[in-house]
Amino acid sequence: MFFMFYCLEKRLMMRRKTLLLLLFVLSIISTKIHAQNSEEPPLNDATLSALIDYALEHQPAVKKATIDQEITDLQVKNKLADWYPQVNFNYNYQRNFQLPVNIVDGNSIRFGVDNSSALQFTATQNIFNRDVLLASRTKDDVRFIAEKQVENAKINLVANVSRSFYDLLATQQQLRITEENIAMLARSLKDARARYDAGVADKTDYQRATIALNNAQASKRAIEEALRAKLANLKYLINYPEDRELTLQYDSATLENEIYLDTLSTAVYTQRVEYQQLQAQLRLQEANVKYNKWSYIPSVSANGAYIRNFQNNALSKLYSQGFPNSYAALTLGFPIFQGGKRKNNISIAQKQVEQTRLDIENFTNQVNSEYQSALAQYKASMANYLALKENMELAAEVHRIIELQYREGIKTYLELITAQTDLRAAQINYYNAVYSLLSSKIDVLKAQGAINVK
Numbered sequence: 360m361f362f363m364f365y366c367l368e369k370r371l372m373m374r375r376k377t378l379l380l381l382l383f384v385l386s387i388i389s390t391k392i393h394a395q396n397s398e399e400p401p402l403n404d405a406t407l408s409a410l411i412d413y414a415l416e417h418q419p420a421v422k423k424a425t426i427d428q429e430i431t432d433l434q435v436k437n438k439l440a441d442w443y444p445q446v447n448f449n450y451n452y453q454r455n456f457q458l459p460v461n462i463v464d465g466n467s468i469r470f471g472v473d474n475s476s477a478l479q480f481t482a483t484q485n486i487f488n489r490d491v492l493l494a495s496r497t498k499d500d501v502r503f504i505a506e507k508q509v510e511n512a513k514i515n516l517v518a519n520v521s522r523s524f525y526d527l528l529a530t531q532q533q534l535r536i537t538e539e540n541i542a543m544l545a546r547s548l549k550d551a552r553a554r555y556d557a558g559v560a561d562k563t564d565y566q567r568a569t570i571a572l573n574n575a576q577a578s579k580r581a582i583e584e585a586l587r588a589k590l591a592n593l594k595y596l597i598n599y600p601e602d603r604e605l606t607l608q609y610d611s612a613t614l615e616n617e618i619y620l621d622t623l624s625t626a627v628y629t630q631r632v633e634y635q636q637l638q639a640q641l642r643l644q645e646a647n648v649k650y651n652k653w654s655y656i657p658s659v660s661a662n663g664a665y666i667r668n669f670q671n672n673a674l675s676k677l678y679s680q681g682f683p684n685s686y687a688a689l690t691l692g693f694p695i696f697q698g699g700k701r702k703n704n705i706s707i708a709q710k711q712v713e714q715t716r717l718d719i720e721n722f723t724n725q726v727n728s729e730y731q732s733a734l735a736q737y738k739a740s741m742a743n744y745l746a747l748k749e750n751m752e753l754a755a756e757v758h759r760i761i762e763l764q765y766r767e768g769i770k771t772y773l774e775l776i777t778a779q780t781d782l783r784a785a786q787i788n789y790y791n792a793v794y795s796l797l798s799s800k801i802d803v804l805k806a807q808g809a810i811n812v813k
Contacts, residue, residue: 402599404608407524414520414597415513415812424512431505438494441485449479472670474677481664488660489653497646500639507639511632513812514805516596521801523593525794528609530586532790537579540783544572547779551772564772571776575783611793618744618796620737620803626730628723630808637722641715648708654701657693726806733802740799744792747785754778754785 402413415421453476458469485491551565590605599605628634665685671677694701758778764770804810 401603402605404606406608407521410524410593410597410607411517411520413599414516417598418516418596419598421509421512421516424509428502428505428509432502435494435498435501438491439498441488441491442495445483447479447481449477449481451477451479473672474670474674476669476677478667479664480666481662483660483662486659486661487656488658489650489656492653493646493650496649497643500642500646503639504636504643507632507636510812511636514632514810517810517812518801518805520593520596522798523589523596524607525797527586527589527593527607528614529791529794530582530589531607532794533787534579534582534586536783536786536790537575537582540779541572541575541579543779544568544575547772547775548572559768560772567772567776571779614797615793618741618793618800620800622734622738624807626726626807628726628808631722631726632808634719634722634726634808637715637719641712641719644708644712644715648705648712651701651704651708654694654704657691659692660690661687662690663687730803730806733799733806737796737799737803740792740796744789744796747789747792751782751785751789754782758782 402409405413453474455471455473455475458471458473460467461470462468548565548568551560551568554560555562555565591601593599594601594605663686666683668682668684669678669680670682671679758781761770761775761778765772765775801810
């Protein structure tokens with residue numbers, strides 16, 4: 360019998376261990392699956408719009424501005440809460456070790472009881488209070504400024520991400536052209552060596568080809584390092600993990616079609632977020648003038664209380680009988696003389712209004728200057744783009760002809776190398792001009808207040 364119980368117990372222990380092991384394995388698998396599901400997919404073949412969406416969701420600067428907006432909203436609610444009745448409850452217990460003494464007809468007599476307690480309910484309602492009135496009248500402008508601060512952070516982020524995206528694309532194009540040039544130079548070096556071995560040309564041709572190929576490979580390494588740095592900067596701007604892969608997707612033809620802009624339009628400074636913030640700031644300053652003028656108006660509040668007192672010499676019978684009392688009151692507060700402080704505060708508030716109006720005037724001039732500068736840069740970039748596009752087409756045609764003439768023995772190898780160098784430079788300059796023009800367009804749109812992030 361004992362042996363049977365022992366075997367049964369052994370089986371139960373083995374089953375418990377197996378079950379615990381199975382649960383442990385399942386928990387590990389579940390944790391890994393959850394981690395894989397919670398991890399966001401990498402940005403593969405990301406377009407500019409995808410990068411902007413990712414940045415707007417993950418960038419700390421935008422998140423911080425959003426949190427500031429939420430804090431501002433809570434602060435406004437705190438100020439407005441003073442319009443509601445303020446209800447409080449107080450409990451008090453007092454033990455008198457020596458009763459207070461009163462003098463009656465020259466005799467000292469102790470009055471009171473050993474134990475006393477009180478329950479107090481008090482309520483206060485503001486009727487006129489300039490602090491609460493100011494919060495009520497300015498709440499919309501305060502929230503508006505915080506909202507526009509978030510919008511401004513998003514606009515700056517969109518502009519910076521777009522510039523970084525175009526800069527990265529320009530560098531990628533440089534790398535592509537350099538790799539194509541290396542392949543071309545490698546073929547030229549092979550041909551020059553074959554011509555030298557055949558006794559058709561001297562060794563200077565393939566030596567020049569070797570020099571040109573080495574220079575191109577060194578240039579490629581420099582461009583690759585610059586590409587890594589610019590990719591790291593783009594990841595920083597969108598708050599993308601450094602150790603995750605990021606690849607871009609773009610269509611050169613589509614981007615080239617997006618370079619155009621209406622240069623006859625004018626800057627509308629009222630569309631700028633900064634101008635809208637200054638207008639709201641002006642309204643707040645004007646409300647502050649009224650607030651200081653309200654200091655001559657008495658503050659009025661209604662208040663009341665219900666108090667229930669308990670008194671008894673015996674602690675056990677303290678709450679056996681209560682003695683209630685209650686009251687309601689109207690409180691009016693008016694400072695009579697403050698040494699000219701109220702008048703000075705009004706003058707300060709009026710001066711601040713004048714300063715804000717000057718800030719608005721200065722900003723309108725600044726917007727016009729920014730727009731004209733950005734537009735001038737855009738027009739210059741457009742002229743540069745058109746010239747370099749023609750140069751690239753001419754350089755490609757020249758290279759094609761000289762390469763054919765070189766193979767026929769009409770042109771020298773030096774002329775072929777020069778044509779290849781000119782073509783590579785023309786191609787790189789062209790793509791730099793395209794992406795520089797796109798960046799200039801971003802600056803014009805930002806100056807116009809035309810970047811929409813809502």
